[in-house]
Amino acid sequence: MSQAESISAPVVKGVGEGGRPQRSVRVVLLGLMIAMLLAMLDNMIIGTAMPTIVGELGGLNHLSWVVTAYTLATATSTPIWGKLGDMYGRKGIFLTSIVLFLFGSALSGLSQSMNELIAFRAVQGLGAGGLMVGVMAIIGDLIPPRERGKYQGMIAGVMALAMIGGPLVGGFITDNWGWRWSFYINLPLGVVALIxxxxxxxxxxxxxxxxxxxxxxxxxxxGITALVLLTTWGGTQYAWSSPIIIGLGVGGVLALAAFVLAQTRAAEPVLPLRIFRNRNFSLMTVIGFLVGFVMFGAMTFLPLYQQSVQGASATNSGLLLMPMLLGMMVVSVVAGRMTSATGKYKIFPVIGSPLMVVGLYLLSTMTVHTTRFTSGLFMVPLGMGMGFLMQITMLVAQNSVEMKDMGVASSSTTLFRTIGGSFGVALFGALYTHQVTATMADRLGPAAAAKLSSGGAQQSPKAIEHFPAAVKDAYFHGVTSGIHQVFLWGSAMAVLCFVAAIFVKEIPLRGATPAPGAEGETPVGPLAVAEV
Structure with a gap:
């Protein structure tokens, strides 16, 4: 922070002596965590309820759009929410996003057709983009960087909790209350956060x-819409060489190139290009993209291996991910507290990246005979590596910009992680499908393999049970071969993450020392919280 910024920033009693937040700040943080839980938990719950939803509403051919509409709306709105918060005030914009998310949730629960559900899920996604950005930006306003790590570590813990609990909660709600309550459950939680x-x-x-x-x-x-659709449809609904996919790629690149040009001329750009001149900020966006690439790829293909080869149910496959998610949650909290205690942060991406490499490589060695216990052990270093990186990227990115750009910094980091996840799932999916098909062709012959994979490389566990022994063996080897390629290439991506981490410059976190003459008070920017 420059000297001028330090003088102009008012001193606020947001964090007291020893870095302990006042009661009012703790209440706000609890509300923020509930809001983040809403945004993260929603997709996890809906995934479990989707078979029941399709059974009642029909529209199986539009099934993917229920998820795509939400993801697309979230990604495209993320940078806009961040900029609006910087321009017009964080609180009002954040509350608007909560209301929009709840409105979309209520409408989704009332849907009478698949088309209505898709449209209302897009409304939900628009609100979710503001929730995620708002939480991170408000924490950036409320807590100085030196103390921020521990709270962002808690947010990472909430994300891991959503990943663990989502499938379980979704299954319970769908079985006992009906699928519509998968959306209605957001309303009471959202109202609590709103109040x-x-x-x-x-x-x-x-x-x-x-x-x-x-x-x-x-x-x-x-530009973002074109790229998300390209990665969602490529290799699944349309061939990578089809005119639609090529058109989306060309259109997306041209739109983003025009966007960069427009930002150089805009008086108040949506994404100020000047923030990318900061080396640490640019490196954190790269690391965030790679973490999203690896994390969402792992979350997609590990359950597939567990259900297809290890014979786990959909619910149990979520529980089997617990070693990875618990490792991520625990390490995120510990790393955040160590950052607050020492003010040092470069060590975490430097340690976390090799751990990801090791975890991904170990997962690439899984075979048809790998036990659930062994695969669980392999997940631990991957989870720990992601835990070291998840919130540190946000912390360093926020510390690298001025307070006026806090929303833009938060939204940019979130956006690149989201796009990285979209790319990861799509590219890993294409690699996986090709490898499964090629392996089955070697074992069964091209004709039989083509017939077996005509509906896609993923087969349901119930269908696998009725396969002849030779076909089942060929399919299991195809899946493990595909998993090997996915995680081997994932480990290569994690190496790039380590290279980027090496070049991070350790810059002292703002708010590391009390303001002169103000005991127990820290200059953290223009904010205030009500005394409770």
């Missing part, structure tokens, strides 16, 4: 005279 944040948190209201960069927002939306 806690609106009453306790008081941030300055901004009246920006600047105009929103509509051209930049539009071009960015088109």
């Amino acid at each position: 806690m944040v609106s009453i306790v948190l008081h941030l300055p209201r901004k009246r920006s005279q600047s105009r929103i960069d509509y051209l930049g927002a539009g071009l960015l939306t088109v």
Whole structure:
């Protein structure tokens, strides 16, 4: 922080002596964690309920759009929410995103057709983009970087909790209350978060005279939409060489190139390019992209191996991911607290990246005969590696920009992680499908392999049970061969993450020392919280 910024930033009693937050701050943080839980838990719950939803509403051919509409709306709205918060004030924009998310949840629960559900899920996704960005940006306003690590570690813990509990909660709700309550359950939780944040948190209201960069927002939306659709449809609904996929790729690149040009001329750009001149910020976006690439790939293909080869049910496969998710949750919290205690952070991506490499490589060695216990052990270093990296990327990115760009920094980091996940699932999926088909062709012959994989490389566990012994053996070897390629290439991506981490520069975190003459008070930027 520059000297001018330090003088102009008011001193706030957000964090007391010893870095312990006041009661009012703790109430706000609880509300923020509930909001983050809503955004993360939703997709996990809905995934379990989807077979029941399709059975009632029909529209099996539109099934993927229920997830794609949500993901697409979240990705495209993320940078816009961040910029709106910087321009017009964080609190009002964040509360608006909560209301929009709850509105979309209520409408989704009332859906009478698959088309309605897809449209309302898009509304939900728009709100979810604001939830995730708002949580990180408000923490950036509320807590100085030196203390921020422990709270962002808690947020990572909430994310891991959502990944563990989502399938279990979704299955229970669907079986006992009906699939519509998978959406309605968001309403009471959202209202609690809305009340806690609106009453306790008081941030300055901004009246920006600047105009929103509509051209930049539009071009960015088109570019992101094209890339997400490309990675979602490529190799599944359309061949990679099809005119539609090629058109999406060319259109997306052109739209993003035009967006970059527009940002150089806009008075108030949606994504100020100047923030990428900071080396640490640019490196954190790269690391965030790679972590998303690896994490979402692992979350997609590990359950597939567990259900197909190890014979786990859908619910049990979620539980079998617990070694990875618990490792991520515990390490995130520990890393956050160590950052707050020492003010050092470079060591975490430097340690976390090799751990990811080791974990991914070990997972690539799994065979048809690998036990659940062994695969669980292999997941631990991967989870620990992601835990070291998940929230540190956000912390360093926020510490690398001025307070006025806090929302943009938070949204950019979230956006690159989301896009990385989309790319990871798509590219790993294409690699996996090719390898499964090739392996089965070697064992069964091209004709039999083509017939078996005509509906896709993934077969349901019930269908596998009725395969002849030779076919089942060929399919199991195909799956393990595909998993080997996926995680081997994933480990190579994690090596790039380590290379980027080496070049991170250790810059002291702002707020590391008390303001002169202000005992127990820390200059953290323009905020205030109500006394409780």
